[in-house]
Amino acid sequence: MTRPNGAIYMDQITIKAPDDWHLHFRDGVLLPETVSATARCFKRAIVMPNLIPPVTKREQALAYRERILEAAGPGSDFNPLMTLYLTDETTPEQIKEAASKIIPAAKLYPAGATTNSEGAVGSIEKLFPVFEAMSECGMLLLVHGEVADDNVDIFDREKEFIDQHLAPIHVCFPNLKIVFEHITTSEAVDFVLQTGDNTAATVTPQHLMMNRNDLLSGGIRPHNYCLPVLKRNVHQQRLREAVASGSHKFFLGTDSAPHTKQAKENPCGCAGCYSAWGAMELYAQIFDELGAMAKLEGFASIYGPMFYGLPVNRETVTLIRDSWTMPDIIELPSGESIVPFYAGQQINWRLEL
Numbered sequence: 001m002t003r004p005n006g007a008i009y010m011d012q013i014t015i016k017a018p019d020d021w022h023l024h025f026r027d028g029v030l031l032p033e034t035v036s037a038t039a040r041c042f043k044r045a046i047v048m049p050n051l052i053p054p055v056t057k058r059e060q061a062l063a064y065r066e067r068i069l070e071a072a073g074p075g076s077d078f079n080p081l082m083t084l085y086l087t088d089e090t091t092p093e094q095i096k097e098a099a100s101k102i103i104p105a106a107k108l109y110p111a112g113a114t115t116n117s118e119g120a121v122g123s124i125e126k127l128f129p130v131f132e133a134m135s136e137c138g139m140l141l142l143v144h145g146e147v148a149d150d151n152v153d154i155f156d157r158e159k160e161f162i163d164q165h166l167a168p169i170h171v172c173f174p175n176l177k178i179v180f181e182h183i184t185t186s187e188a189v190d191f192v193l194q195t196g197d198n199t200a201a202t203v204t205p206q207h208l209m210m211n212r213n214d215l216l217s218g219g220i221r222p223h224n225y226c227l228p229v230l231k232r233n234v235h236q237q238r239l240r241e242a243v244a245s246g247s248h249k250f251f252l253g254t255d256s257a258p259h260t261k262q263a264k265e266n267p268c269g270c271a272g273c274y275s276a277w278g279a280m281e282l283y284a285q286i287f288d289e290l291g292a293m294a295k296l297e298g299f300a301s302i303y304g305p306m307f308y309g310l311p312v313n314r315e316t317v318t319l320i321r322d323s324w325t326m327p328d329i330i331e332l333p334s335g336e337s338i339v340p341f342y343a344g345q346q347i348n349w350r351l352e353l
């Protein structure tokens, strides 16, 4: 059977094992939950450093990695890749000391842009010596691409960031590899497509599946609130076209970011969607809807390692067309709970385990 666009209808697909190039595990008692949810289907993950206190130095990143490996368990082959949290105090020496196979990247959060970013970067221009060092030692720059300026409308903050900061950084450091994380706008798609091979972007399931109506129409839905915030439908469509095109500049990064139910369902609710329980299945559903299943493997398993200069995983995974329902709630041993992304909704693909 074929789809209107000529794509073949599939009931199952086997692809090289995928990796998640952007997520949040948190720390301590949450690790057994978050690490096993991700290691269920991803072989590697780029782990965000916005802990309290943040992961700003090599030793902290290595110690955090050990805690993640311990949570993964002795039999696991899961490989967490660590990132440094840039601050106004980060030095080129700290970058050179940290840059390695297991700390391949550093993360730029404009101070105040998102969760636990208060101590991050106040002056991006002052960090240019750090970018120089990163460029020299091949460390990737991962950016939360939004200006943290209350005078700028929240729906325009990504576009402003491109104009004010990202384009100048790329011009000054053409050899610096930059990942524009969790992109949400057509301007971000344009930026990545119009710049050379040293820029790429990650795209989350929520930004491909939803737009701001899913956040605000018919009532506020705090579990769909993340940063950068969901945008207009036209931007969502542009992201969908970008991933369906099969361009190697767009790859998988869930931004899976757990917060407790209480912290999300709150007068000042936290930003973040905990998608790890169904991430790969949701991407399969999206690519299926787009008639682009043949492009799923590149997005999920090939273009990420290619950009990071790492080998593609040797193992494979199989996804089957089979429906299941995302649980309404995940109970934690602490007595707290998390409402997963897509809670209570039907997913049409299942990962064969």
Ligand code: DOR
Binding pocket: 024, 050, 114, 115, 144, 225, 226, 227, 228, 255, 257, 258, 271, 272, 273
């Ligand atoms: O929605 C988000 N949640 N966006 C971010 O940038 C951070 C993340 C978190 O840490 O919860």
Ligand code: ZN
Binding pocket: 022, 023, 024, 048, 255, 257
């Ligand atoms: Zn994130």
